[in-house]
Amino acid sequence: MRIQMADGGDASALIATRILGLDPGLRITGFGLIDMQGNRLRYVASGCIRGADGAASALPIRLKTLFDGVREVIDRYHPDLAAVEKVFVSVNPQSTLLLGQARGAVICGAVSSDLPVSEYTALQVKQAVVGHGKAAKEQVQHMVMRLLDLPAAPQADAADALACAICHAHGSTGLGALAGSGHGRRGGRMLMR
């Protein structure tokens, strides 16, 4: 729990929970932060952590980039908890192993900062933001844009991370499906109903 002070927020000291969504990948890890205050969600920041040295670097270096990147995001935005998307098991065992290692590094970035970590499957995330589990990436991006009242759709990995954060908020507030049942604005803020 923290005092909501970010730009565009309420000036009064309203208690909000800041959720860090993470979509782990060895090449690109998406992150997205939202503030949840009651049943209101507010966009804070989002982006991608990229392995600076590309795929040519040794695995430990790439894992360090991910770990350090997550720590940097946490140090900068001080989330209260993290929601991490469960990764798909690939048909290629080597890819699955690589993805697992990336996910281990990303989760360690969060738990080493003493953040509680919740996990959500892609199905849960899609159901929370789009209303069904078979949604395409573009639909997720579109709904994240609408739900968080953004001027444009976020980059795909950042959108997945924001969607994961929204999924956690959804579970926390017990609001039921955010999308599908409609959503709207009241008093200039996004309201889930």
Next chain:
Amino acid sequence: MRIQMADGGDASALIATRILGLDPGLRITGFGLIDMQGNRLRYVASGCIRGADGAASALPIRLKTLFDGVREVIDRYHPDLAAVEKVFVSVNPQSTLLLGQARGAVICGAVSSDLPVSEYTALQVKQAVVGHGKAAKEQVQHMVMRLLDLPAAPQADAADALACAICHAHGSTGLGALAGSGHGRRGGRMLMR
């Protein structure tokens, strides 16, 4: 590089490299430390990091236990570098994913302490300590005991970790296969020849 000061070592300030070997697993991660000084190897410590809460705990908690355990070993023994065994890709994709995540956590424990990390396949490790890649676990344990002049065989995961450290030392010194070509002692210390 560090000054060799551990118990049983030379009283004179001899420069040694301390290698941390790691054998990652989600349930048990073996660790083993050896000092390499020229072509001499000396046992420092070994053991296992176990998920304190067992398999029932949530994955992020288990990864934190691994990460913290590796950091604790590093803080205690101050190795100069780490050598990590490459894990087998299982036929079960879910097991591969879990193992990958454990490996990611273990490597992050090392790289977050700014240790350089080298990786070795089980084949390389077995070849280095037993002389061929098809060695059984018991053979690895036996050869680690002999090569490091231990009074008894270490526990299997600790032995694998020590074997990985020996494999790194072997590559660093360019000694060729440690086992198979024989090994012996001179002046009360293990000497690889």
